[in-house]
Amino acid sequence: MKTLKELGLLKGGRIGEVAGRGPLAQRLLAMGFLPGTRLRVVQIAPFGDPVTVELDGWRVSLRLQEADALRIIPDADAPANGNGNGKAHG
């Protein structure tokens, strides 16, 4: 599993785990960052932090510190995975 930072721009995957036991983890779960949910990194801010992800049809930006709670199972290593998610902007 990878963090969002390791995942890289325009790469997608499924949430494997929401790590941590604090209010942050609870908030992420409440916002729909559930294990198994597909997400994709769509933007990285000019100074490398925060990053914006797309999930369930909406977008949200997180600081890398917060994003570290998300452990992602990257999409199969195949370069583009067919359903349009791995390719460049829509």
Place this chain on the structure above:
Amino acid sequence: MIAVADPVQTGRTIVAVIGNPNTGKSSLFSALTGIRQHVGNYPGITVERKEGRCRMGERDVTLVDLPGTYSLAALSADEQIVLDVLSGRQGSMPAPAAVVCVVDASNLRRNLFLLSQVVEIGLPVVIALNMVDEAQQRGIKIDVAALSSKLGVPVVPTVAVKGKGLDELRRAVAGVLEAPTKPRSVAWPAPVVEARAVVDEAARKQGRTLNDADLSRLVFDVEPGIAAFPGLVEARDRAHQGLRSAGHDPLSVEALVRYGHLDELLAGTVVREEGPADRRPYAIDRVFTHRVGGLLVFSLFMFFVFASVYWIARPAMDGIEWSFGRLAAWAGATLEGHAMLQSLIVDGAIAGVGGVMVFLPQILILFLFVAVLEDSGYMARAAFLMDKVFSWTGLNGKSFVPMLSSFACAVPAILTTRTIEDPKARLSTILVSPLMSCSARLPVYVLMIGAFIEPRFGPVWAGAALFAMHLLGLVVAIPIAFVINRFLLKLKPLPFILEMPPYRLPSPRGVARRMFLSGREFVVRAGTVIFAISIIVWALSYFPHRAEVGDAAAKSLPASVSEGERGRAVRSAYLEQSVLGRFGKVVQPVFAPAGFDWKTTVAVLAAFPAREVVVSTLGILYSADETQEGALRAEMTRATWPDGTRVYTPAMAMAVMVFFAFCLQCGSTMSVMAREASWKWAGFAFVYMTSLAWVAAVITFQAGRALAV
């Protein structure tokens, strides 16, 4: 001004409006209440409290717009308010009779999570299915009737910015007020039901009855916001043990069960056409959040905002000043012969009202931009781009716009801090914003640099000095924000989770309404305080005004001097003998280490309510002929200490500028701060900025003198 009567006293029906951020909740609130709304703070915290009146069927209700939140599990004080108000625990307001839950039709699943928590409070709920037009464009089809029957809640499709669906919404709310409906709650799995029962029973034994929402918060929250239940910790631990032994994680069980329930409910009710069309509303982000292009566009936008507030407002401000000048001249002529009344009306009342009105152009222009930036969704991008600059101080990128606006004027800028949700981050942004060099400081810089820097060091250094004075505030503000956050407010580093809404076209009506409301609020609320301060300062600089002082000054001059010069000498003598003038002489030793003479000290003191008066006060004190360009400079250059040395050296001029750069010499800013935070915090800002100003001025003067400039 329409006053919204205190709902506690009138027993008015309260309807709360809740929803996730970016659902158009505030637009809906505004569309329902029009301009019959009132903005304030909840007692003791900088959380915006918005109330308005509207008709719901036969009833007059008070609508309360609650802060946007994703969950009733509160991370910050503004989110805590939501549950407190809904449960009737917010002391300043009775419990609402019904709730309007605003949901974004394009994001039903996430939005209904909050709804499923809210229905547990037991209040009747109506769903405003907002922005249905956008959902349609994005290929999302919603079976409204099925959704309504599955949730057990009336669902009304609306497009708030276009005023669509509002009548239906009013009827639906009136309906549930007449015949309250009981919405359907989540069916919890057995281990959760047991865990809830454990906590509920313990609460009952303590004589407390909890509603289902409170129970959820106690059982599920990592840090339950309803902290006033100390005796329940043990029961909560037992409940968690039960959950764990049944294979449920107490941290995630709520989200998993609620979302599971929603997925079942939405299956067949919402049909989403998957496809590239879904990303259209985000398309401009390829430029706007690009690491090079994004910063470029951002700089351009910000420059444009700043330039507009700074320069476009100028002619309007000049016009207002001119009009009040004409009014003052007319009043002065009319009241000729009644010296005190004339002075009170001209220098006190008219100057006071003018001093309020002159801010209006900047406020309106700034709020035009803030409304457009927010409603279009760009504000979230700006916060995203700038976040890194602020994150280490404990603030986030949302502090950028207020800080930039402060370079024009801190008064409207402080009003824009309402875009910052977290109350502590909002407070510290309010506290450092006045450090930015506002346009009212410019005349002081221009006078000092023009008189004492440029003649000696040339235009290049003059320009550099002017730029440095503007940079100074920013360089100091960010570390000060860090210190305030870390040591004073003990700001918990809040997670930065910021939704990037799709780009939307702002509605002209909504923007205009926001401009009008912020302008009206400033004039009514801050304006009265500013006016009062003007009158007080007038009195201090007028009284005792003994006639013999003026006569003596007039007679001391030879008969050959002109009428104008004699008049100036008389005015100067009166000011010197006034309460303010005497006080300045007493206080002068305090400013001596910064090189200020008593005249400069009096001018500095007179400038505390409004820094721009310093130039005119210096003009009076130095008896400079205001009709002659450069007369004041010449008089100041000639001023000497008793030992014959010059008062105004470049070092002293720099010290004066540095003092003005840091000092909170603005009654308007103070009154807006008091309104947005409290008088206590306004007082704190005054003390820290004035101390900082004094220390910095002394250091500047002493260093300059050591370097012999």
